[in-house]
Amino acid sequence: MKRINWMLAVLVVAAPLTAIASCETVKADINQKIINNGVPSDGFTLEIVPNDQADQAGGQVVGHCENDTQKIVYKRNGAESDAVPASTGTSQDAPSS
Structure with missing residues (x-):
């Protein structure tokens, strides 16, 4: 029983850390896609x-994370347009037709 309680405590502590890491992972993936588009x-x-x-962030939403x-x-940076390459982001972020 003590072992289960200990494992549960570890999971409760580790869960927020995995959520943060997943946002950084999504951000890194999108960053690479934008660079690959030139x-x-x-x-x-x-x-x-x-x-x-x-x-209020003053840009264009290209992805989402943490549920x-x-x-x-x-x-x-340094441009008048906030245009994003068409293939950037995820399918959930694409405008619906």
């Missing part, structure tokens, strides 16, 4: 923000 790595930034702050509680926002 955008220089210093030409944009990606930022992880809470859902309720995504509109859709966090958004990944794309901002173009």
